[in-house]
Amino acid sequence: MSRNRHDGPGNSWVAASAYLLAGWLPVVLLTYLLRESILDARGGGYEFVAQALGRPEVPLLQKLALFRMDFLIVVLVIPLAVMLLIRRMGPRARGVVVVAIVVPFLSVLAIERACFIEVGTFLPIAVLQAGTTDVGRAFFLEYVPWGSLLKFAALIGIASVLPTLTTLLDRRHELDHRPLVLGVATAWLAILAMAGASWLVPLPPNPFQSSALVEATASFAGLTQQPLLPPRQGPKSAPQLVAEYRALTHAPIPNRADPYTGRARGYDVLFLVLETAPAECLDFDRPDGLPPTMRRLAATSFVATEHFTTYPLTVRAIFSIFSSWYPSNSPTTFIKQLGKTHWDLLAPGVVRSAKSAGYRTSVFAPEPVENWERDDLRYHALGFDDWFTPPAPKFFEWSDTTVTRRSMAEAEDMKALALLKDEIARAIGAGQRYLFSFQPQYSHGPWPGITATSTYDDVTAACKPLFATIDGWLGQVTDLLAARDRLDQTLIVVVGDHGIRTRSEYPGLAAGVQHDLTYHVPLLVYVPGVLTAPVRIDHLTSHIDIAPTVSDLLGFTEDRALEQGSPIWNPAIAGRTTFLFGRNYVGADGFVAGDKADMYNYAIKSAYSAPWNGHLGFSLQDLVPPSSDEAERIADTIGEMTNLQRRWAGLMVAEKYREAMVAPAPGAR
Numbered sequence: 001m002s003r004n005r006h007d008g009p010g011n012s013w014v015a016a017s018a019y020l021l022a023g024w025l026p027v028v029l030l031t032y033l034l035r036e037s038i039l040d041a042r043g044g045g046y047e048f049v050a051q052a053l054g055r056p057e058v059p060l061l062q063k064l065a066l067f068r069m070d071f072l073i074v075v076l077v078i079p080l081a082v083m084l085l086i087r088r089m090g091p092r093a094r095g096v097v098v099v100a101i102v103v104p105f106l107s108v109l110a111i112e113r114a115c116f117i118e119v120g121t122f123l124p125i126a127v128l129q130a131g132t133t134d135v136g137r138a139f140f141l142e143y144v145p146w147g148s149l150l151k152f153a154a155l156i157g158i159a160s161v162l163p164t165l166t167t168l169l170d171r172r173h174e175l176d177h178r179p180l181v182l183g184v185a186t187a188w189l190a191i192l193a194m195a196g197a198s199w200l201v202p203l204p205p206n207p208f209q210s211s212a213l214v215e216a217t218a219s220f221a222g223l224t225q226q227p228l229l230p231p232r233q234g235p236k237s238a239p240q241l242v243a244e245y246r247a248l249t250h251a252p253i254p255n256r257a258d259p260y261t262g263r264a265r266g267y268d269v270l271f272l273v274l275e276t277a278p279a280e281c282l283d284f285d286r287p288d289g290l291p292p293t294m295r296r297l298a299a300t301s302f303v304a305t306e307h308f309t310t311y312p313l314t315v316r317a318i319f320s321i322f323s324s325w326y327p328s329n330s331p332t333t334f335i336k337q338l339g340k341t342h343w344d345l346l347a348p349g350v351v352r353s354a355k356s357a358g359y360r361t362s363v364f365a366p367e368p369v370e371n372w373e374r375d376d377l378r379y380h381a382l383g384f385d386d387w388f389t390p391p392a393p394k395f396f397e398w399s400d401t402t403v404t405r406r407s408m409a410e411a412e413d414m415k416a417l418a419l420l421k422d423e424i425a426r427a428i429g430a431g432q433r434y435l436f437s438f439q440p441q442y443s444h445g446p447w448p449g450i451t452a453t454s455t456y457d458d459v460t461a462a463c464k465p466l467f468a469t470i471d472g473w474l475g476q477v478t479d480l481l482a483a484r485d486r487l488d489q490t491l492i493v494v495v496g497d498h499g500i501r502t503r504s505e506y507p508g509l510a511a512g513v514q515h516d517l518t519y520h521v522p523l524l525v526y527v528p529g530v531l532t533a534p535v536r537i538d539h540l541t542s543h544i545d546i547a548p549t550v551s552d553l554l555g556f557t558e559d560r561a562l563e564q565g566s567p568i569w570n571p572a573i574a575g576r577t578t579f580l581f582g583r584n585y586v587g588a589d590g591f592v593a594g595d596k597a598d599m600y601n602y603a604i605k606s607a608y609s610a611p612w613n614g615h616l617g618f619s620l621q622d623l624v625p626p627s628s629d630e631a632e633r634i635a636d637t638i639g640e641m642t643n644l645q646r647r648w649a650g651l652m653v654a655e656k657y658r659e660a661m662v663a664p665a666p667g668a669r
Helices: 009-039 045-053 060-065 068-086 091-119 125-131 136-143 146-171 178-200 212-220 238-249 292-298 314-323 334-339 350-356 375-382 395-399 405-429 456-462 464-483 543-554 571-575 629-652 654-662
Strands: 268-274 301-304 360-364 386-388 434-438 490-496 523-526 535-537 578-580 588-593 596-601 606-611
Touching: 009 045, 009 068, 009 091, 009 146, 009 178, 009 212, 045 060, 060 178, 068 091, 068 178, 068 212, 091 146, 091 212, 238 629, 238 654, 268 314, 268 405, 268 464, 292 301, 292 464, 292 490, 292 523, 314 375, 314 543, 334 375, 334 629, 350 360, 350 434, 350 543, 360 405, 375 386, 386 405, 405 434, 405 464, 456 464, 464 490, 490 543, 523 543, 588 629, 596 629, 606 629, 629 654
Parallel strands: 268 434, 268 490, 301 535, 360 386, 360 434
Antiparallel strands: 301 523, 490 523, 578 588, 588 596, 596 606
16 A cells, blocks of 8 residues: 555655745745845945945855845745645645745736836835826836746746646655655755855845845835824914925925016916926026027026926926925825815916916826826816817727837827917917916837937937927927917926936936936026026026916916925025925935935935035935934935825815915915
């Protein structure tokens, strides 16, 4: 009578080990690759430890030690737990359970590794859905190439096939052969030896010691999104919130009348919001390098040489441009959060002020605003009367394999441009003042010709033809205005929403670090008849300053008690603490105060501090010692502002907004 293989505890452990080694190895491999990405030039861990050791590079044993938490979690703790779970099961159940455990881990690791390589941080599933819904689908394959998808499919296949083959061996009673037993025992001894050695090797204090698998999984589930400081209830009335914001930021608000107030009263207004527009691509401070229409406009414009976005994500940046508020710094925007229970949201800013003054307010965009980001609700809250988008492309327009996403974007932008020109002509003919926003997508990254070996100069050169095309569209509008004798009575704002954010757009971006290419964007405010020469604004300005600038020029005085920004020419802005959010896209938040720029990197839970000279950038030399007073100050400042903005957003609820407008903050206009 043959022995039942499952009767012996030793054999059951051997069988469980065989299943686990067959199915879990792809997880170990992908964890290693993710950890290596965090430690190599993308993340800077090896460089940091080498500097701490005073060595040109990290010795082999110290490299091994940097993987100690993954040895513990990925190679020991989880495998042992799975073995306990499956060792008493039958062959089929073992195979099914191993695959059911392995595939989700592999999926999360593959997604988060792709995210880390692209933007330098791990992202929660709530943010990642942008890549598979609505407009995100148009860019999906440019950010996630076919090669990566095929590798992922291969890993899933291996993780599924190997346990299946092990099941066949298990049924044939071939898992207790002596060579296999010796092989499994040798594998476990080698694992234990390497894990033990990794914990015996000393390491200098460093922020690169967590488990990549734990960090990736927790981030994917949104478990690492806890605020730096516990949420505060505190004061919620508008005057109290304004006072708290002023105390935290030293902002020169409420804004008061100044020499430019009302100088452009009665002007029409056109916003041109440029997609993916680093300041390096359109340097308004050097007009000779500008395309022709913008060069002409720059001659009688305010030119902000140090203008920065509030957030490197279009919907949040646009919210700041028109409202003068910082945007949400959580995975879900204020609009989506509040819109679940309140349809009638109201945000202050230049659009709502223009609407109250009798202006027609419209958005012209190539893509539908009824989308997962709730742009329709956002534009309604900001005060836009309506939005114009061309009809969705018919399937046959996409079916031609020679049609690229770029050429389709150009075609759709030109349709939106035609709508804009028609509505401008109609408004002028009716004597109707208007505030229109044109938001083309032609320059959306990644730009043509950018590869994994592209340099900084390659990237900044690639954008020139794209913005030259958009400049031609702007020229069509200014020609129309000139022909209708309204160009000299039209205020034009040209601004970038954000800059380059991913390694597909620029391979040289470092992980989890805020960059000038990401945050520094162009800003030009054309006011003919008010200026006769360019006026340079050399101090740091933000998207929150655009709405007060335009409102001031137009002479709007009502409903301005909730501005967080100030007109760009106000020199007191230089003494303000200006925030640069980005936690849910680039994995870092920061702020500039005085002569310092500070940042918090969420991936490694570390603070940075660097001298501020008008250029945003951090290196490993700028890391602040962990647990120091300086690190705590940086984290607390960001946490305080995030908490304040979360409470401030509640003022968009209609009844709260109206109450705030009836009782403005002390000192308001």
